[in-house]
Amino acid sequence: MQAWRVHRNGEPSEVMRLDETDRPVPGPGQLLLRVRAANVNFPDALLCRGHYQVRPPLPFTPGVEICAETEDGRRVIATPTLPHGGLAEYTVADEAAVLPAPETLDDAEAAALHIGYQTGWFGLHRRAGLREGETLLVHAAAGGVGSAAVQLGKAAGARVIGVVGGAAKAATARALGCDTVVDRHADDIVAAVKEATGGRGADVVYDPVGGPAYAASAKCVAFEGRIVVVGFASGDIPAPGLNHALVKNYAILGLHWGLYNQKDPAAVRACHDTLTDYAAKGLIKPLVSERVPFADAASAVQRVADGTTTGRLVVLPGGPEGATR
Known part of the structure; x- marks a missing residue:
């Protein structure tokens, strides 16, 4: 599979490299996920720079928020388990933290729902x-x-x-x-x-x-x-x-x-239910300003790092047409 990986710390546009690598193998309590859309977050830039509170071993794949598909066909949102981040064709996540993607949001919007709105x-x-x-x-x-x-x-x-x-x-x-x-x-x-x-x-x-x-x-x-x-x-x-x-x-x-994922996971799930209800009622809708081709992921992370973007940039492994479900 293809995955964007960081082999040394620095600015995203300089250190992110598109590699051919093996699919990650899920550990106990984890799921293998096919990535449908990966939302770019500022922490992805901090991970590249080595300035985030978590420092995964090199090389690693950034991408902390995704909409994905499980092996049994469920459409979900998740925070991938590093070092296997979401800027890849496949990733892994803890099964307990995988949540159903709201039906009222497309893949790109669903990928941008979790971290920002929960926060x-x-x-x-x-x-x-x-x-x-x-x-x-x-x-x-x-x-x-x-x-x-x-x-x-x-x-x-x-x-x-x-x-x-x-x-x-x-x-x-x-x-x-x-x-x-x-x-x-x-x-x-x-x-x-x-x-x-x-x-x-x-x-x-x-x-x-x-x-x-x-x-x-x-x-x-x-x-x-x-x-x-x-x-x-x-x-x-x-x-x-x-x-x-x-x-x-x-x-x-x-x-x-x-x-809260560690101390009160039930509160996270209750919040997700609230956010799903809000989305169904039209009270919230992630502002996706750009659906980015997979080949341009490093540039997207750099732009978020530079603070030049509005709303969310979402990377689509299948190309811009892949955000429609």
Whole structure:
């Protein structure tokens, strides 16, 4: 089979190589899966660079989120077991973590449902307790992670402020349903949020960016607000001023979704049921901006690493026509 593999760490476009290799052999409690679509995530870039929290042995295949088919013909979504990632024709995954793909989503959309939307749901509901009528501030609102949070915020009845970089991404954020869009290239984030909320600030902040985004969030979070730290796409991990959190009376909440798979897998499955229901009702729909041919996978991972994309890039081993089921 063909698989994209990383033989040394570095930038995705430089270190990802398309190899001919054997199909992976599932271990105890695992399933062999034929990949139908693989969603590109920022962690795939971090894996290539050797900067992710998990460092699989070299060579490895990136690709942490897929829609696939089991040997008995079931259409599923899964997080592959590294080093056998999803940017390959076949992969393996733990059977206990394999979930049915929603019928209302095509292969590319289903591949983009799991990690981003689960992270959003746990971050907004389990960690931040987002309530109807509250104001949600989402950084990188036109990106893969941010677009999921925007849709989930609207589904919860929140007023959503989206922060983006550039006019094209601003248009995407408006189309997603953001009530207010802030272009960080042209606008003062803090002033814009204060103006949009009558000076109160955002009740919940969803931050997958870190760095300057976090610094701005701390200046415009509301009384008893909650900042959910999801990731550091900027590459800058902030050191929050705890004295500021004390004086301003807000909470800083970490969200490591992967731990729920270990600590509370039943909650992950319940969340999947909720997301499947949301998809059936049209409340959420992954924003797939591009269906990428398998031969262009390395370029797709690099573009996500560079932050130049909107929504999701999904790689299709069968070509762009393979995303229709």
